[in-house]
Amino acid sequence: LFPEPSLYTVKAVLILDNDGDRLYAKYYDDTYPTVKEQKAFEKNIFNKTHRTDSEIALLEGLTVVYKSNIDLFFYVIGSSHENELMLMAVLNCLFDSLSQMLRKNVERRALLENMEGLFLAVDEIVDGGVILESDPQQVVHRVALRVLQSAKEQIKWSLLR
Secondary structure (H helix, E strand, O other), rough: OOOOOOEOOOEEEEEEEEOOOOEEOOHHHHHOOOHHHHHHHHHHHHHOOOOOOEEEEEEEOOOEEEEEEOOEEEEEEEOOOOOHHHHHHHHHHHHHHHHHHHHOOHHHHHHHHHHHHHHHHHHHHOOEEEOOOOOOOHHHHHHHHHHHHHHHHHHHHHHOO
16 A cells, blocks of 8 residues: 655655765755764765766665766665655756756865855755745746855844944
8 A cells, every 4th residue: 555645755855976975965865863863864875876877776765876086975765665756857957957057067165165155056956845936047046145145144244344
């Protein structure tokens, strides 16, 4: 018997470096409640996927879609009965959004210098596990607006001091 369809499709979004260390992790449920359990899961995922070319894995009862680029590994995780195409859409949207934001330079150093953009992008794509957006143009546009808004606020406050 399949569970009821749910909007809560994404359990986690992860970005690991080529040693399998966490650069970014956002978990949307308590499948792995502690950082220790999360990191063990991340190591497990990395060990199972970093030498393969496929894009989908089933691991610990979860569906994992992934993609690597230079020295980064991107993962979107859903439950075992989740539609891989939906998860793939999230993965591709995240990657393409970052690719535009980092001017095609999707590698560790550029990502670390633009973590704020990454946080904003993920929040535009997934909210609490619900997929909000799968169009990278929209994501990049909204992130740019939010960064601009934040810059305006900072200027305003510096002028008021």
